[in-house]
Amino acid sequence: MKLNLSSDTPIYLQIAEAIEDDILKGILEEEAQVISTTEISVNFKINPATAGKGINLLVDEGIIYKKRGVGMFVSVGAKEKILQKRIDNFYENYIAVLIDEASKLNISKAEIIKMIERGKIK
Amino acid sequence: MSTIQIKELSMRYGNTLALDNVSLTLEPNKIYGLLGRNGAGKTTLLNLLTNKIYPHSGDIAFDGESIFSQKHSQKKIYYMMEKNLFPLGLKIKEIFKWTKEFYPEFNLDYANSLANKFGLDVSKTVKEQSTGYTSIFKAIVALASNARITIFDEPVLGLDANHREIFYKELLASYNENPRTVIISTHLIEEVANVLEEVIIINAGRIILKKSVEELLSSAYTISGEKENVDKYLQGREYVSAETLGKFKSAIVLADLQSRDEGLAKKLELDFTKTELQQLFIGLTNS
Numbered sequence: 001m002k003l004n005l006s007s008d009t010p011i012y013l014q015i016a017e018a019i020e021d022d023i024l025k026g027i028l029e030e031e032a033q034v035i036s037t038t039e040i041s042v043n044f045k046i047n048p049a050t051a052g053k054g055i056n057l058l059v060d061e062g063i064i065y066k067k068r069g070v071g072m073f074v075s076v077g078a079k080e081k082i083l084q085k086r087i088d089n090f091y092e093n094y095i096a097v098l099i100d101e102a103s104k105l106n107i108s109k110a111e112i113i114k115m116i117e118r119g120k121i122k
Numbered sequence: 123m124s125t126i127q128i129k130e131l132s133m134r135y136g137n138t139l140a141l142d143n144v145s146l147t148l149e150p151n152k153i154y155g156l157l158g159r160n161g162a163g164k165t166t167l168l169n170l171l172t173n174k175i176y177p178h179s180g181d182i183a184f185d186g187e188s189i190f191s192q193k194h195s196q197k198k199i200y201y202m203m204e205k206n207l208f209p210l211g212l213k214i215k216e217i218f219k220w221t222k223e224f225y226p227e228f229n230l231d232y233a234n235s236l237a238n239k240f241g242l243d244v245s246k247t248v249k250e251q252s253t254g255y256t257s258i259f260k261a262i263v264a265l266a267s268n269a270r271i272t273i274f275d276e277p278v279l280g281l282d283a284n285h286r287e288i289f290y291k292e293l294l295a296s297y298n299e300n301p302r303t304v305i306i307s308t309h310l311i312e313e314v315a316n317v318l319e320e321v322i323i324i325n326a327g328r329i330i331l332k333k334s335v336e337e338l339l340s341s342a343y344t345i346s347g348e349k350e351n352v353d354k355y356l357q358g359r360e361y362v363s364a365e366t367l368g369k370f371k372s373a374i375v376l377a378d379l380q381s382r383d384e385g386l387a388k389k390l391e392l393d394f395t396k397t398e399l400q401q402l403f404i405g406l407t408n409s
Binding site: 005007008010011012037038041042043044045046047048049050053 | 152153287290291294295297298299316317318319335336339340395396
């Protein structure tokens with residue numbers, strides 16, 4: 001799990017995203033135990049309320065679930081859920097930003113397409 | 123439970139009004155940061171809270187009972203003072219032993235294990251400790267006191283980066299295990315910002331802000347770009363501070379998210395960036 005404490009993204013969102021990334025990469029598999037609020041708090045020196053907010057975000061979305069007295073675990077089907085969510089957000093997070101920057105730099109549509117092809121999409 | 127209620131508290135030293143009609147409620151089991159410039163009234167407030175001095179007017183109550191009444195016990199509050207008031211000839215292990223007499227919840231095993239982690243020699247006297255180790259042994263006593271309300275005044279004074287890291291981690295580990303009210307007064311704002319749940323900013327004897335750090339930082343932003351365009355954006359908006367560098371200007375705005383006008387900023391070619399707690403503090407307390 002990796003956090004960038006100086007980034008513009010609020011820390012609790014970064015915590016949620018970092019755990020999601022670990023699930024997408026297969027570092028955390030279904031039914032695997034997730035790092036606890038206390039571990040996040042102590043390791044990254046952040047208030048446990050902040051860590052808890054990030055964890056709760058994932059619980060609310062059904063990506064992880066709580067086993068009483070044991071801890072947090074990755075839900076079955078979590079990876080598909082995250083994939084679908086990230087695809088839904090792909091336009092806004094990447095394409096819209098790309099078009100915005102390209103228009104600042106006066107890069108044409110044809111040039112953008114050429115660059116994407118150069119990027120070797122599989 | 124240990125709700126602290128401060129009501130219309132004022133404190134005067136000669137002609138100086140150190141605290142000016144301060145009212146404040148601290149909820150139990152949160153980590154608070156008490157921030158203020160030198161002479162803002164932080165230590166006066168902490169001294170009043172711990173019954174070291176008596177206020178000019180106003181009251182402080184723990185769970186509804188005034189701390190200035192005779193029934194009040196000091197045992198549920200521990201105060202790590204910036205100044206060292208321990209006898210210089212006493213060995214650290216003797217201080218541990220004496221603290222246990224006054225604070226029955228003091229955990230001696232934990233204090234010794236912390237001393238080990240920090241590399242503190244408990245058989246040496248207070249006089250033999252460096253500035254850094256003086257802070258360290260005082261912080262250890264405070265951490266191990268297990269008091270319902272634990273106050274740290276400049277806990278990392280003179281500590282090297284490694285020791286500061288140990289301190290914050292141990293504070294959080296101990297707080298996670300045994301949640302209690304923690305008040306940290308410090309000038310090192312950036313490194314403590316993420317540790318805090320709420321921040322209290324005191325300036326010239328008045329509380330100018332008390333808010334959850336996360337809420338505060340999500341409602342603050344820096345807007346920057348060409349000077350004239352930034353001025354256009356700021357029209358009719360309140361801002362905390364502004365800086366101009368040639369034709370470039372940046373300003374810190376503190377407002378709820380709804381009033382943030384992305385469309386206008388885009389039209390004026392302005393950039394939004396995150397504001398750090400320290401920048402915000404400087405902006406709010408610059409006179």
